[in-house]
Amino acid sequence: MSPLVAPSLLSANFGNLDADIEIINRSQADMLHLDIMDGVFVPNISFGFPVMEAVRKKVTIPLDVHLMIVNPENYIKRFSEAGASFLTLHLEAVNHLHSAVAEIHGLGMKAGVSLNPHTPVWLLEEILPMLDLVLIMTVNPGFGGQAFIQSSYDKIKKLKELIIRTGSSALIEVDGGVDLKNARHLINAGVDILVAGSTVFKSDDPAETIRLLKNPNKPVA
Numbered sequence: 001m002s003p004l005v006a007p008s009l010l011s012a013n014f015g016n017l018d019a020d021i022e023i024i025n026r027s028q029a030d031m032l033h034l035d036i037m038d039g040v041f042v043p044n045i046s047f048g049f050p051v052m053e054a055v056r057k058k059v060t061i062p063l064d065v066h067l068m069i070v071n072p073e074n075y076i077k078r079f080s081e082a083g084a085s086f087l088t089l090h091l092e093a094v095n096h097l098h099s100a101v102a103e104i105h106g107l108g109m110k111a112g113v114s115l116n117p118h119t120p121v122w123l124l125e126e127i128l129p130m131l132d133l134v135l136i137m138t139v140n141p142g143f144g145g146q147a148f149i150q151s152s153y154d155k156i157k158k159l160k161e162l163i164i165r166t167g168s169s170a171l172i173e174v175d176g177g178v179d180l181k182n183a184r185h186l187i188n189a190g191v192d193i194l195v196a197g198s199t200v201f202k203s204d205d206p207a208e209t210i211r212l213l214k215n216p217n218k219p220v221a
Contacts, residue, residue: 002214002216003187003216005213006029006032006033006193006196007027007196007201007206008033008196009032009034010035011198011201017055020206021055021058023207025058025060026207027210028210029210030061030062031061031085032061033064033195033197034047034064034065034066035068036048036052036065036079037068037069037142038068038069041093042068042141043142044142049082052079052083062085064088065079066114067087067090067093068090068142070093071093072094073095073096073099076104077107086132086133087110087112088114088133089112089113089114090114091114091115091124097113097127098130101113112135113131114135114136114137114175116140117138117139117149117152121136121155121159121162122162124159128162128170129166133171133173133193134170134172134173135195137176138152138176138177139176141176146176148177148182149176149177153189156186160190171193172190172191172192172193173192173194178194179196180209180212183216186216187216194213196209196210199213
């Protein structure tokens with residue numbers, strides 16, 4: 001089964017965003033990944049509601065929104081209004097995760113929880129049956145173009161085992177350092193959704209790169 005691919009808007013050309021979005025619309029991409037950063041939870045600032053709402057009007061695939069902000073539960077309704085289909089909160093940033101996930105579902109969105117590289121997957125055991133996806137950060141969050149953390153493979157396998165044991169239907173998503181060389185290994189470890197930023201938008205042919213990411217069994221030199 002082919003993985004889902006979510007190009008990350010953070011690596012797009014913001015000087016000509018319409019062109020990059022049109023490429024994504026014509027590609028085999030399954031969703032568009034939006035990293036929302038506040039400069040507090042992570043050491044970077046990305047974009048907010050005006051950009052997201054403008055993108056929502058242009059893109060023809062679901063928006064996969066990843067909140068890397070403090071107090072994300074205060075903005076759940078606002079992100080729903082802005083057009084998020086998937087809304088992912090960081091375990092490390094939410095005090096009352098059960099309530100936040102319930103609110104996301106109540107507003108008709110899919111609910112995800114993200115883990116930073118240092119956070120163990122067993123902390124999700126109680127909430128996993130409620131989740132639609134778990135996002136494993138395979139780099140330290142905040143900036144694009146970082147090197148993939150190799151220990152992430154074991155973490156993904158542990159998460160897959162926990163999902164099976166708890167009877168959860170959550171998909172496993174990874175973000176950070178995903179490229180054509182490690183995509184097959186990630187899928188073999190149990191990943192369902194590949195988030196790719198620089199790999200897609202910095203390539204000579206983003207649509208072809210997306211097609212290759214969705215064909216993980218094809219060897220890449």
